[in-house]
Amino acid sequence: MKRIWILYAQEVKNTFHSLIAYIILAVFMAISSYFFVALVSSFSVLSQQWKSVPNAPQVAFNLTEMVLSALFVNVACLALFFSPILTMRSFSEEKRSGTLELLLTFPIRDHEVIFAKFFSNLTLYFLMILPLLLFPFLIRCVGGYFEWGAVLTGFVGLILLGACFIACGNFVSSLTGNQVISSILSFGILIILWMIGMLETFSDIPQAHWLTNFSIMEHYKSLAKGIVDLKDIAYYVFLTAFFLYATQLSLESRTLKR
Amino acid sequence: MTIAPVLKVRNIVKEFGAFKAVSGLTFDAGQNEIVGLLGPNGAGKTTTLRMLSGFISATQGDIWVMGHSMRERSLEARRQIGYLPENVPLYREMRVREFLNFVGGIRGLGRKELAADVNRLLDYLSLGLVQKKLIGTLSKGFRQRVGLAQAMIGSPKLILLDEPTSGLDPEQTVEIRSLIAHIKENSCVIMSTHLLSEVERIADRVLIMNDGAIVASGSPEDLNHRLAVGRSFRVGVRGNETKIIEVLESIPGVISVQKDIETNDSFYFRVQTKGDGEVQPKMAVKLIGDGIELLELTEEDVRLEEIFLKLVKS
Numbered sequence: 001m002k003r004i005w006i007l008y009a010q011e012v013k014n015t016f017h018s019l020i021a022y023i024i025l026a027v028f029m030a031i032s033s034y035f036f037v038a039l040v041s042s043f044s045v046l047s048q049q050w051k052s053v054p055n056a057p058q059v060a061f062n063l064t065e066m067v068l069s070a071l072f073v074n075v076a077c078l079a080l081f082f083s084p085i086l087t088m089r090s091f092s093e094e095k096r097s098g099t100l101e102l103l104l105t106f107p108i109r110d111h112e113v114i115f116a117k118f119f120s121n122l123t124l125y126f127l128m129i130l131p132l133l134l135f136p137f138l139i140r141c142v143g144g145y146f147e148w149g150a151v152l153t154g155f156v157g158l159i160l161l162g163a164c165f166i167a168c169g170n171f172v173s174s175l176t177g178n179q180v181i182s183s184i185l186s187f188g189i190l191i192i193l194w195m196i197g198m199l200e201t202f203s204d205i206p207q208a209h210w211l212t213n214f215s216i217m218e219h220y221k222s223l224a225k226g227i228v229d230l231k232d233i234a235y236y237v238f239l240t241a242f243f244l245y246a247t248q249l250s251l252e253s254r255t256l257k258r
Numbered sequence: 259m260t261i262a263p264v265l266k267v268r269n270i271v272k273e274f275g276a277f278k279a280v281s282g283l284t285f286d287a288g289q290n291e292i293v294g295l296l297g298p299n300g301a302g303k304t305t306t307l308r309m310l311s312g313f314i315s316a317t318q319g320d321i322w323v324m325g326h327s328m329r330e331r332s333l334e335a336r337r338q339i340g341y342l343p344e345n346v347p348l349y350r351e352m353r354v355r356e357f358l359n360f361v362g363g364i365r366g367l368g369r370k371e372l373a374a375d376v377n378r379l380l381d382y383l384s385l386g387l388v389q390k391k392l393i394g395t396l397s398k399g400f401r402q403r404v405g406l407a408q409a410m411i412g413s414p415k416l417i418l419l420d421e422p423t424s425g426l427d428p429e430q431t432v433e434i435r436s437l438i439a440h441i442k443e444n445s446c447v448i449m450s451t452h453l454l455s456e457v458e459r460i461a462d463r464v465l466i467m468n469d470g471a472i473v474a475s476g477s478p479e480d481l482n483h484r485l486a487v488g489r490s491f492r493v494g495v496r497g498n499e500t501k502i503i504e505v506l507e508s509i510p511g512v513i514s515v516q517k518d519i520e521t522n523d524s525f526y527f528r529v530q531t532k533g534d535g536e537v538q539p540k541m542a543v544k545l546i547g548d549g550i551e552l553l554e555l556t557e558e559d560v561r562l563e564e565i566f567l568k569l570v571k572s
Contacts (some may be wrong), residue, residue: 006363098347105311106364107336255314258274
């Protein structure tokens with residue numbers, strides 16, 4: 001545990017030595033803020049328009065669902081684009097520079113290295129999405145009402161989703177010494193995992209509905225609305241564990257290569 | 259009572275698919291010993307060091323470091339090892355002291371022990387002035403010292419160095435060699451190199467590798483003594499070249515005559531002879547008797563280089 005902590009701390013420190021971390025945090029926050037402003041504006045316009053309709057039935061416009069849940073879904077898609085950039089250095093840079101050989105000969109187990117790198121990337125991811133919690137506060141400040149439970153479920157779901165993205169990125173990064181290839185490949189895998197959820201819409205193959213169960217985004221939809229379903233949580237935990245194990249196998253395969 | 263070796267290697271084999279990189283290596287290495295792994299490129303030196311360091315596992319056989327099996331107790335074995343891979347890979351974005359603290363921490367040193375060890379190494383390897391600098395900004399010589407420092411932190415019993423002087427200028431090479439010679443005071447050092455001069459200067463024992471196997475082993479002097487056949491002379495003469503060659507070749511015991519240097523009016527030859535002791539005076543008498551002016555007649559050491567080439571070619 002101590003070894004994981006030492007490597008984790010060093011990884012986090014190294015991440016913040018580089019300008020990339022700050023750029024990622026700033027750009028992610030800027031785009032998320034844009035989404036938030038756009039959703040609040042559209043909510044405001046819609047509710048005003050509804051009120052101006054003569055004899056319109058009384059409808060309670062739900063801020064949680066129309067703004068915050070929608071924001072989380074949009075941010076989840078955004079995170080899918082950002083995660084490969086967070087993880088592309090993990091093993092690729094170590095492979096390129098040769099430090100992986102040094103690291104793996106220290107008295108540390110392969111899975112400890114994998115966990116340390118996974119949690120350090122997840123820390124950066126967490127810092128990236130943490131400012132999202134400011135938005136509910138802003139809504140509260142202007143007198144809006146929302147359900148905290150739903151917001152927190154959406155946020156925790158975003159962490160679970162991010163863990164999958166990070167584990168996938170780390171795995172791909174362990175396959176190549178080229179950071180660009182690593183980010184493109186992991187982006188490709190995540191896009192495929194996202195797109196299989198859309199098969200039902202675009203294709204009439206009989207397996208389309210069944211394949212939707214494997215979509216990385218489909219499982220987030222209900223979490224974003226604040227609905228906790230063990231099936232969704234189990235999916236993310238399983239997928240994360242799968243990619244972490246694949247990373248372990250990838251590291252172990254070094255013994256087969258010249 | 260027999261002292262257990264620091265490193266025990268038994269019949270290790272490494273196969274990459276159909277290619278056998280290392281075949282059946284067996285040797286021991288003890289405390290205060292520098293063992294040089296010598297061989298041409300592709301001989302299996304780096305693969306051997308990678309197996310010894312635990313980076314890759316052997317297809318067959320096992321390695322014991324201070325009695326810990328690399329196969330069964332890899333972590334304990336690796337605790338006893340300091341390794342400097344070829345090309346000195348280091349975390350360039352880290353500062354020297356920060357890097358050594360990190361390595362010491364992973365090696366499980368306590369806070370006080372770590373601080374003392376880092377200070378000792380910074381002092382020993384003259385890294386004090388650059389301890390706060392980024393590793394990426396250091397010269398190659400300093401990076402090599404940092405590489406050695408990380409391998410020495412925690413005083414491991416076995417230090418593995420893969421081509422430790424590769425790419426250094428002559429001055430840096432001499433410095434690093436002298437540091438390696440001192441490291442053995444507390445550890446066993448296994449270093450790979452393709453430079454014969456390097457093992458001749460600092461190794462106590464040489465393992466000559468070719469095609470993944472050890473083709474000869476012993477001290478540099480021992481190898482010279484055991485494997486050298488015949489003797490080699492440097493002969494400086496003045497006169498007609500063709501006649502000189504004819505005379506030299508006619509001397510009983512002379513195997514070959516090779517022209518080494520030619521100046522305006524004199525020639526220097528390298529003459530290989532059989533091992534009998536009387537060939538040198540015979541050569542002098544014959545040359546002078548035939549009216550050839552003799553400028554020099556000295557016996558050369560049969561260098562490890564020749565033994566090495568002979569072994570590798572055979």
